Amino acid sequence: MKKYWKTISICFFIVVFISSYYIQKTAMASKNDRSYKIETISGNKEEIENLILQTSYQSNDLYHMLYISKDGSTNPNNQSFFRDLMAPNEPMILRKYIEEHRNFMRGKEFDPRKYFEDKSRLIYTTFLDDGRKEASNVVTLQIDALDKITNDSSSFKIDIPVKASYDWINVNDVYVGNGKINILTTNYLSANYLIKGREELHVYSIDENKKELVKDAILAELVSEERGTSSLRIFNEYNTTTQNENYYLYMVEKYSDRKEDTELEVISSQIYLYNNAKNEAEELTMPEELKPYRKSMLIHKETIYIPVYSANGLTLNRYHIEKKQWDEPLTLQYSSIANENDAPYLRIAEGKFYLVYRVSDGQWLSIVDLRTGGLIYEGKIISEDKKNQEADSSLRIEQLYTMH
Amino acid sequence: MKNYLKLVNFEVNRFFKLYLILIGLTMLSQLIGAGIISQTYMKNAKQLMAENQLSMNQYVEQYGTFSFDRFTDSEWFLLPIFFCIAMLMIYVFFIWYRDWFGKNTFIYRLFMLPTERIAIYFAKLTTIMLLVLGLIALQILLILMEKQIVNKIIPIDLQSNFSIYASSTLNMWRWLYPTSFTEFILVYALGLLFVAVIFTAILIERSYGLKGIFYAIFYGLLSLGVFFAPILLVNVYTNYFYPLEIFLMVLVTSMIVLGSAIWIANHLLKYKIRV
Numbered sequence: 001m002k003k004y005w006k007t008i009s010i011c012f013f014i015v016v017f018i019s020s021y022y023i024q025k026t027a028m029a030s031k032n033d034r035s036y037k038i039e040t041i042s043g044n045k046e047e048i049e050n051l052i053l054q055t056s057y058q059s060n061d062l063y064h065m066l067y068i069s070k071d072g073s074t075n076p077n078n079q080s081f082f083r084d085l086m087a088p089n090e091p092m093i094l095r096k097y098i099e100e101h102r103n104f105m106r107g108k109e110f111d112p113r114k115y116f117e118d119k120s121r122l123i124y125t126t127f128l129d130d131g132r133k134e135a136s137n138v139v140t141l142q143i144d145a146l147d148k149i150t151n152d153s154s155s156f157k158i159d160i161p162v163k164a165s166y167d168w169i170n171v172n173d174v175y176v177g178n179g180k181i182n183i184l185t186t187n188y189l190s191a192n193y194l195i196k197g198r199e200e201l202h203v204y205s206i207d208e209n210k211k212e213l214v215k216d217a218i219l220a221e222l223v224s225e226e227r228g229t230s231s232l233r234i235f236n237e238y239n240t241t242t243q244n245e246n247y248y249l250y251m252v253e254k255y256s257d258r259k260e261d262t263e264l265e266v267i268s269s270q271i272y273l274y275n276n277a278k279n280e281a282e283e284l285t286m287p288e289e290l291k292p293y294r295k296s297m298l299i300h301k302e303t304i305y306i307p308v309y310s311a312n313g314l315t316l317n318r319y320h321i322e323k324k325q326w327d328e329p330l331t332l333q334y335s336s337i338a339n340e341n342d343a344p345y346l347r348i349a350e351g352k353f354y355l356v357y358r359v360s361d362g363q364w365l366s367i368v369d370l371r372t373g374g375l376i377y378e379g380k381i382i383s384e385d386k387k388n389q390e391a392d393s394s395l396r397i398e399q400l401y402t403m404h
Numbered sequence: 405m406k407n408y409l410k411l412v413n414f415e416v417n418r419f420f421k422l423y424l425i426l427i428g429l430t431m432l433s434q435l436i437g438a439g440i441i442s443q444t445y446m447k448n449a450k451q452l453m454a455e456n457q458l459s460m461n462q463y464v465e466q467y468g469t470f471s472f473d474r475f476t477d478s479e480w481f482l483l484p485i486f487f488c489i490a491m492l493m494i495y496v497f498f499i500w501y502r503d504w505f506g507k508n509t510f511i512y513r514l515f516m517l518p519t520e521r522i523a524i525y526f527a528k529l530t531t532i533m534l535l536v537l538g539l540i541a542l543q544i545l546l547i548l549m550e551k552q553i554v555n556k557i558i559p560i561d562l563q564s565n566f567s568i569y570a571s572s573t574l575n576m577w578r579w580l581y582p583t584s585f586t587e588f589i590l591v592y593a594l595g596l597l598f599v600a601v602i603f604t605a606i607l608i609e610r611s612y613g614l615k616g617i618f619y620a621i622f623y624g625l626l627s628l629g630v631f632f633a634p635i636l637l638v639n640v641y642t643n644y645f646y647p648l649e650i651f652l653m654v655l656v657t658s659m660i661v662l663g664s665a666i667w668i669a670n671h672l673l674k675y676k677i678r679v
Contacts, residue, residue, distance in 0.1 A: 004409075007416045010538045017541035021568075022585040028569040081586040085648040098646075107644040 034059070035384040036066065036073045036395065038365065043377030045070070047367050052092065053356070053381070054399040066395075068381060091239055092401050097122060104146045104153050115242040116174040116181075122146040123176055125183050128157075131169025137161055139169065141204065143181065156211045160204065164189055172234055175244050175276040180214070181206040182276050184248055186232070197224035201232055201250060205279060219274060219281055220252045229264075230254045235297045240349070240401060247321055248274040249284075249299040269294065273304075273321060287326070290317055300348040303327075303370075307346055311335065314344070314355060330373045332366060345397040356381070356397045363395060407519035411527030416534065419495065423535060426491055427542060430484040437480020438550040442557035445470050449562065460561055470558050472566035475550065476577075488539050492532070496599055499528050500606045521673035522666070525603060532599050537592070540580055544568070597662050601627045604665040604672075611676040623668070627661045 001008075034057060038048055053068040066073050090098065090110040097115070098105045101122060108114075108124050116123040128140040138159040146153045168188040175182040183204045191197030199222045205215040222230045235249040251271045255264040271294065274281040286294060290306050298305040306317040316330040336344065336357045344357035348370070355366045359380070367377035381395070449470075453463050475481055503511035514524055547568055554563070568577070582588050605620040612619050634653035638645055645653070 004413050006420050007413045007534070010416065010534050014534070014537045014541045017544045018537065018588070021544050021581065022588065025569040026585075028567065081584055081590075085651050102646075106646075107641065109643065 036068050039380045041378040047377035050403045052401045058394045113238045114171045116176045117242045127169040131166045179208045191224045347400045349402050408523045412530050415531035433484040438553040441475045442554045469564040471564045522670045525669050600665040604669045607672045611672045631661050
């Protein structure tokens, strides 16, 4: 044994230091972990049955992601190596598709905006090479469809003529109805010595049966002279739904040239609604008093919502698109301690609105029925580690999912 | 098994003196470096505080705190690590060639041992892994000591937060000490795989003489090709494979490469090797 002392001591050294390093590392990592829970204050607990909050918190100068649901919180980055391999971190809404239609989802980008789903079908659309095509006047659009009942999939490609070779085509949404597929895209073209750079908002309408382009509608275009002093904003949700959106709500704003140390001055601000069924856009006029809040507009089904926050709570203004009228606003009284950098999180989904705002010892979650305006659930998101005051203040709500 | 352990011990003994020199140089350079860098920082800080009549807090506000990275990015810290890596890489070749080209053809005696010849191969492989992991373990101890030295010289208030357990602190660290223990095993298993391929390539060269050099290069490239095939496939068919599938493919090709390296080595050692 004595003559083996060199080898034994190297082995001993390795085992002791490397194992203690990893044991310590795991212990330290879990020390930084925080756990939160949703404590029901009033209302039916079933309201949060399918709710998942995607949040982040800051600890030791690092941001950590955390999912909070009725069962507590989980850190997606703390998964084991193998768990990570089984279920990597793709957008939550697509996870179900990967589990259920593993083969169909192969080779597809995990971007919810490119998908459409209804009871019988799952459709994926993509521009090959992201719409880039050097020295060519067509871009190729590929549409893959899965019949969820028979599990058969089909795919076709369409060459779409373009005026110029775009640098990038971004798919914003897919709408499918009446044998038609509408694809809302933003097309980017950077300037060169021949052409001016531009940003265009398109709706490509495809006839599903004939497999051909019916219409390429340009809803808005910003030419490079206006770049930086103009903006295009789409208000439809993009990463929480793959269902049909009957209307697209978007805004084109132009600003005066920015002078040093001055705020941008809005020259014009136009808000449009695009009707997917009729394939037509119309301008929306907004009451003067709501104009300052236009940037926080939300669209859900046939209604546009404009939240206005005050010290006493939230007023949710509503415009019914089909009736073309402003309905009575919904109000929710509360007193928040939030400051400007800490805006409440609001999401409208499935006939309800979900509001999360900061209170002294955590975050408050309210769920309100849109039809009746009644408060149906109230809960508090609190740190399970009561002593950790800092834990409550750094939690930020990034997204709220309603999973089925 | 006993013979294998004896052979490992024998190989460790042969490198031990040089190994102690490597350890000594690393310790010397890093510990002195930690002292010098902290002292230089403190000297500057004190001078600036005196010149501008700053309190410690004011100094931190104006000039920021001392980051441990300043030491770990310095040549005091990095050079000995690179030196050790280089020495061990050379030793991967030397561990075999010294037996042929040493004072007396020692390999002849090794092959005459009443044991399977492949045990020699495994013993050398184990030795290289032990030497590598030994230095990896040493570095953990050293960095804790270095942190103590820095703490002795620079007040904590003047230092930024640092922990070797926090992820993504040091670039070098992330490579040598992957985030989880599973990844650690995988990374070093990969290292073992490459050393095994080099060993087999050396044996090919030793078995076929001049022609053997070409065979060895061909074999090395082929092994690399097999190993990287799934990675190539994944790059051609972007997004097509799921992470678990990619992992399994790499695992299978790694097994093929390792299995064939051992099989070829065994075959050569038994029938082809020239002494």
